[in-house]
Amino acid sequence: MYKLQGTSIYLAALERADCRKLYEDAEYDFDNPTDILHIGHSTEKSDEWYEEIQKSQGKTHVRLGIFINDGTVIGDVALQDIDWQNRSCSLGMSIEKLEYRNRGYGRQALLLIIEYGFKNLGLERITASTLDLNISAQKSLEKSGFMLEGRERKAVYFGGGRHDRLNYAMLAVEYQKLTEDAKK
Numbered sequence: 001m002y003k004l005q006g007t008s009i010y011l012a013a014l015e016r017a018d019c020r021k022l023y024e025d026a027e028y029d030f031d032n033p034t035d036i037l038h039i040g041h042s043t044e045k046s047d048e049w050y051e052e053i054q055k056s057q058g059k060t061h062v063r064l065g066i067f068i069n070d071g072t073v074i075g076d077v078a079l080q081d082i083d084w085q086n087r088s089c090s091l092g093m094s095i096e097k098l099e100y101r102n103r104g105y106g107r108q109a110l111l112l113i114i115e116y117g118f119k120n121l122g123l124e125r126i127t128a129s130t131l132d133l134n135i136s137a138q139k140s141l142e143k144s145g146f147m148l149e150g151r152e153r154k155a156v157y158f159g160g161g162r163h164d165r166l167n168y169a170m171l172a173v174e175y176q177k178l179t180e181d182a183k184k
Helices: 016-025 043-056 105-120 135-143 172-183
Strands: 003-005 009-012 062-068 073-083 088-095 125-131 147-158 161-171
Touching: 003 105, 009 105, 016 043, 016 073, 062 105, 073 105, 088 105, 105 125, 105 135, 105 172, 125 135, 125 147, 135 161, 161 172
Parallel strands: 088 125
Antiparallel strands: 003 009, 009 062, 062 073, 073 088, 125 161, 147 161
16 A cells, blocks of 8 residues: 555545544544535445545545554545646645544645645645634644735634634745755
8 A cells, every 4th residue: 555654644545444534533623624514424425435435536625544653543635626737736634533633634735745846746836725714723723834925814614613724835936945944
């Protein structure tokens, strides 16, 4: 099995059983909410998700599981909506159980997948967005070198109110500079 190895996690292909486990483990973080809420999805829905992953893998998406080094699947990370002509895509990530969040696993996964995108796929631009409420995601993106490019004011209706969507991006030249600076 092909792996992208980090310090305490690795990224690898998601199997059907992994998708089921992620659906079973899903916990919502009300302190750092996302604008996508999948309450009530059954494990049968995870089979549909697995099939969607297989259909688009390597074409319009690269979606990998996030595994801690003991082999436990804790989430997924993706380069999605890949535009091969313009060499760009968006980033998506989820860590399902609250106990695995804010431990650095997400940041490691983020760094591994953007390295893969820039070095192996030849991408020139990777974007990410999050709600203004999700401070953890904002910190992780900024620590990883993403730049805030814009704010869509009151773009998302969520939790009984309107919230801003923050749009981030990293360019290949910025990634290269970050890796060069890290070697110094």
